Amino acid sequence: MPDYNEDDYLLLSGIQHFNFCRRQWALIHVEQQWEENVRTLEGTYVHRIADQPHLREKRGNKLIVRALPVHSGTLGITGICDVVEFVRDPAGIPLSGEEGLYLPYPVEYKRGKPKKNDSDRSQLIAQLMCLEEMLACDLSLGYLYYNETKHRVEVPVTLSDREQVKAVLQEMHHYFAKKHTPKAKAGPHCQSCSLHNVCLPEMLKKRSVASYIESRLSE
Amino acid sequence: MKKLLNTLFVTTPDTYLSLDGENIVIRQEENILGRYPLHNLEAVCTFGYAGVSPALMGSCAERSIGLTFMTRTGRFLARVTGESRGNVVLRKEQYRISDDERRSALVARNFILGKIYNAKWILERATRDYALRLDIPRIKKVSAALSESMNLVHSVEDLDILRGVEGSAAVQYNSVFDELILQQKDDFFFRGRNKRPPLDNVNALLSFAYTLLSNDVRSALESVGLDAYVGFLHRDRPGRASLALDMMEELRGVYADRFVLSLINKKLINPKGFYRKENGAVLMDDDTRKQVIKGWQERKQEKIIHPYLNEKISWGLVPYSQALLLARYIRGDLDEYPPFLWK
Numbered sequence: 001m002p003d004y005n006e007d008d009y010l011l012l013s014g015i016q017h018f019n020f021c022r023r024q025w026a027l028i029h030v031e032q033q034w035e036e037n038v039r040t041l042e043g044t045y046v047h048r049i050a051d052q053p054h055l056r057e058k059r060g061n062k063l064i065v066r067a068l069p070v071h072s073g074t075l076g077i078t079g080i081c082d083v084v085e086f087v088r089d090p091a092g093i094p095l096s097g098e099e100g101l102y103l104p105y106p107v108e109y110k111r112g113k114p115k116k117n118d119s120d121r122s123q124l125i126a127q128l129m130c131l132e133e134m135l136a137c138d139l140s141l142g143y144l145y146y147n148e149t150k151h152r153v154e155v156p157v158t159l160s161d162r163e164q165v166k167a168v169l170q171e172m173h174h175y176f177a178k179k180h181t182p183k184a185k186a187g188p189h190c191q192s193c194s195l196h197n198v199c200l201p202e203m204l205k206k207r208s209v210a211s212y213i214e215s216r217l218s219e
Numbered sequence: 220m221k222k223l224l225n226t227l228f229v230t231t232p233d234t235y236l237s238l239d240g241e242n243i244v245i246r247q248e249e250n251i252l253g254r255y256p257l258h259n260l261e262a263v264c265t266f267g268y269a270g271v272s273p274a275l276m277g278s279c280a281e282r283s284i285g286l287t288f289m290t291r292t293g294r295f296l297a298r299v300t301g302e303s304r305g306n307v308v309l310r311k312e313q314y315r316i317s318d319d320e321r322r323s324a325l326v327a328r329n330f331i332l333g334k335i336y337n338a339k340w341i342l343e344r345a346t347r348d349y350a351l352r353l354d355i356p357r358i359k360k361v362s363a364a365l366s367e368s369m370n371l372v373h374s375v376e377d378l379d380i381l382r383g384v385e386g387s388a389a390v391q392y393n394s395v396f397d398e399l400i401l402q403q404k405d406d407f408f409f410r411g412r413n414k415r416p417p418l419d420n421v422n423a424l425l426s427f428a429y430t431l432l433s434n435d436v437r438s439a440l441e442s443v444g445l446d447a448y449v450g451f452l453h454r455d456r457p458g459r460a461s462l463a464l465d466m467m468e469e470l471r472g473v474y475a476d477r478f479v480l481s482l483i484n485k486k487l488i489n490p491k492g493f494y495r496k497e498n499g500a501v502l503m504d505d506d507t508r509k510q511v512i513k514g515w516q517e518r519k520q521e522k523i524i525h526p527y528l529n530e531k532i533s534w535g536l537v538p539y540s541q542a543l544l545l546a547r548y549i550r551g552d553l554d555e556y557p558p559f560l561w562k
């Protein structure tokens with residue numbers, strides 16, 4: 001598969017939007033209808049982190065790196081890993097400036113608690129695939145850390161997980177290339193959607209404007 | 220629906236606005252006249268050359284708080300905008316429609332339809348509310364003529380014809396507008412529209428209300444990602460917010476005219492607050508202008524049911540909801556642009 005052009009990279013964080021609602025993802029990432037542009041937000045975030053001296057932390061056989069920018073040319077994505085733990089491992093890869101061999105494990109922080117569906121997993125898997133590509137290594141697991149339960153969940157990554165993420169990303173690239181915003185499929189999830197005001201899903205279920213005008217004029 | 224935030228109007232001339240932490244501070248020489256948190260604000264509108272610190276401009280631009288400079292009489296001077304955001308795809312489609320006369324006409328006719336419909340119902344309401352005071356047959360005649368214009372507009376696909384119908388409907392409406400002024404008739408009367416400059420008290424009020432409205436409409440269009448300068452009915456002219464003017468057609472009567480009428484009829488405005496210049500131009504004094512702005516802010520808080528969305532919103536969100544609906548139409552989510560049909 002040919003690599004994506006860097007200009008066409010999608011934001012990794014969009015996977016969770018896409019899983020939540022395709023229209024929401026398109027409104028944010030295709031149309032940039034966000035109160036505050038996501039890219040700007042990520043930009044300031046990285047900036048804030050980069051200004052801090054303790055980005056790297058050594059704990060025993062672990063090297064903990066925060067806010068690590070990652071990308072993948074084959075998947076056509078770019079983003080930031082909250083935390084990547086590099087663990088000393090004879091099967092690992094050499095890191096510049098460090099002695100020994102290491103293997104990376106992405107850790108994704110979530111505000112809430114574990115969800116029933118696996119919407120949080122895809123993003124982590126995509127991060128893992130980015131790390132594999134950038135560091136030329138094979139990985140098999142990452143972690144989800146839930147702030148509410150202060151609990152870390154181990155996420156093994158299988159081949160079929162990867163295929164699934166690839167398929168989702170392909171679909172996202174397809175919409176993105178066509179600049180297409182899917183029509184709303186309104187549901188209970190709309191209640192918690194931050195773009196409800198921009199999307200107005202109820203509106204699309206309304207009668208046609210032509211009949212609205214007709215009925216008003218005939219009054 | 221979006222939350223209606225406040226607009227800060229600065230009407231005291233020779234003030235200086237600056238940023239202090241998360242607040243706007245208004246200063247006149249050494250005195251601090253006021254301090255307002257930025258997070259409550261949607262827009263800042265200054266009249267009379269108030270200076271603004273670069274830091275405050277930057278903060279407003281970053282938070283998409285509209286910052287507009289007007290002359291004391293309410294003529295638009297400049298606006299500070301940040302990096303252009305939003306939907307290129309949407310704007311390109313807007314330009315395509317604007318370049319195509321027939322497609323433009325299909326949108327424009329709904330603006331005009333809204334304008335005439337609202338004009339008709341302003342008159343109809345008045346005949347109901349003030350049956351004993353008004354020349355009912357005369358107004359009913361105009362109302363019937365407006366209905367006829369509406370039927371015409373409904374099938375027009377040509378911009379020039381549309382402008383023609385719109386023009387004659389406006390003449391009809393203006394011919395009875397004076398009837399709607401029920402108080403202080405010696406000082407407030409309407410003999411026709413004049414604007415450069417306004418030559419009587421009513422025209423001075425109308426001009427000022429249109430300025431306030433156009434500012435709201437322009438911000439609304441920009442906040443949904445449309446280009447306020449590229450219109451359908453009004454064609455491009457450098458420096459003219461054509462799309463804002465388009466959208467104002469349907470809102471002028473129902474929003475601004477009715478507002479002006481209520482100021483006069485409820486005697487919220489005093490004829491002593493107006494003065495005439497040597498060239499005949501009528502201007503308002505600072506207190507009167509403050510009074511108008513106060514009334515405008517209060518009007519924006521009043522609730523109505525949006526006729527198409529069927530949702531309770533405040534008057535202040537009407538420009539925003541129309542802008543949003545226009546964007547939805549341009550993107551292909553709606554079969555037509557739904558004008559604001561008030562009754």
Ligand code: SF4
Binds near residue numbers: 190194200201
């Ligand atoms: S409101 Fe509903 S349909 Fe619209 S973007 Fe949000 S979740 Fe999707």
